[in-house]
Amino acid sequence: MFKKFKYLLILAACFISAYSEVFTYEQALTNCDALNLHIQSYGPDGRTHTLNKKGAASASFDYAMRAFLKFSKGKEVLEIGGCYGDVMLQALKQSKDTKYVLSDLDARHLFIAAKCLAEKIQQNWLESSSANQVKFAQADITDACEIQKLGLHDAIYVGEVFHFLTPDQLELAVKHLFLLLKPNGRVYVTALSPYLKHHEKFILEYERRVKSGEKYPGFTKSLRDYIKFDEITPLLITSTLDGTFLFLDVKTLKEVFENNGFKVLECKFVPLSHKSKLWSYDGREYVIIIAEKDAAPLNVVGHN
Ligand SMILES: C[S@@+](CC[C@H](N)C(=O)[O-])C[C@H]1O[C@@H](n2cnc3c(N)ncnc32)[C@H](O)[C@@H]1O
Numbered sequence: 001m002f003k004k005f006k007y008l009l010i011l012a013a014c015f016i017s018a019y020s021e022v023f024t025y026e027q028a029l030t031n032c033d034a035l036n037l038h039i040q041s042y043g044p045d046g047r048t049h050t051l052n053k054k055g056a057a058s059a060s061f062d063y064a065m066r067a068f069l070k071f072s073k074g075k076e077v078l079e080i081g082g083c084y085g086d087v088m089l090q091a092l093k094q095s096k097d098t099k100y101v102l103s104d105l106d107a108r109h110l111f112i113a114a115k116c117l118a119e120k121i122q123q124n125w126l127e128s129s130s131a132n133q134v135k136f137a138q139a140d141i142t143d144a145c146e147i148q149k150l151g152l153h154d155a156i157y158v159g160e161v162f163h164f165l166t167p168d169q170l171e172l173a174v175k176h177l178f179l180l181l182k183p184n185g186r187v188y189v190t191a192l193s194p195y196l197k198h199h200e201k202f203i204l205e206y207e208r209r210v211k212s213g214e215k216y217p218g219f220t221k222s223l224r225d226y227i228k229f230d231e232i233t234p235l236l237i238t239s240t241l242d243g244t245f246l247f248l249d250v251k252t253l254k255e256v257f258e259n260n261g262f263k264v265l266e267c268k269f270v271p272l273s274h275k276s277k278l279w280s281y282d283g284r285e286y287v288i289i290i291a292e293k294d295a296a297p298l299n300v301v302g303h304n
Pocket of ligand 1: 050052054055056057058059080081082083103104105106109139140141142158159160161164
């Protein structure tokens with residue numbers, strides 16, 4: 001009896017958390033003003049800080065973003081870790097029929113994204129009806145309860161989010177992406193590879209682990225031993241020292257997506273989408289994956 005009651009309580013908590021943090025354009029805009037948040041300015045490299053020290057948002061579009069935009073025209077789509085909504089604005093510009101859910105861990109990013117949308121409408125770059133095409137949802141992609149608010153989609157874009165996860169969280173995130181897609185829906189991912197200039201001391205260790213066949217060779221509990229830093233090192237770098245870090249590569253990404261029922265359409269290293277002395281290494285800075293939810297997956301590991 002008590003067990004049943006506890007189960008009902010968990011279900012109710014899931015339901016409440018699932019619906020309490022989805023915002024319309026108007027609600028997100030009101031929250032932006034109430035919290036006195038402002039549109040962020042972008043640096044010469046087309047990037048700007050996140051408010052929660054989770055890397056930078058980029059206004060320059062990489063390979064997977066562009067492929068996602070092409071595929072998403074007129075469809076129901078979702079972006080995970082979408083931050084200030086740069087991809088969303090482009091998706092709205094290219095089609096009046098696209099339905100876009102912009103999601104992020106930090107609701108403040110979403111409120112600022114609504115403000116950016118308002119600005120684009122004011123400048124007549126977008127029509128006012130674009131506001132009806134969007135919803136804003138605060139959610140952690142690794143949380144089974146929270147993802148319930150996100151709906152079902154034809155395509156999902158995830159840009160520079162996976163390196164904040166542990167291997168276990170990545171497995172969960174990919175499982176959740178599968179659940180959030182309609183049959184034959186596609187996921188587009190841009191992730192950080194180990195081939196980044198500022199973290200180059202880690203490359204040797206990574207390649208040693210690859211040679212010895214370790215699973216998740218790009219995972220480290222701390223990057224401190226691999227980075228030279230001083231008081232002038234930018235926050236974007238020093239903030240990577242606080243938590244764990246997961247660099248990804250073609251083999252690792254392919255494996256985790258295939259194990260979760262996806263058919264991999266493309267998976268490869270690609271260069272940075274912006275010029276950066278700090279990050280540019282040898283043209284393999286990002287690893288992208290484009291994968292499809294097979295309508296009838298075979299041999300899905302860990303799926304009921
Ligand atoms: C480096 S920024 C990338 C922003 C944007 N996607 C881009 O590529 O320009 C990472 C974003 O992912 C979000 N994020 C980090 N962990 C997340 C998680 N577990 N679930 C959802 N979003 C997450 C952060 O809040 C942040 O806005």
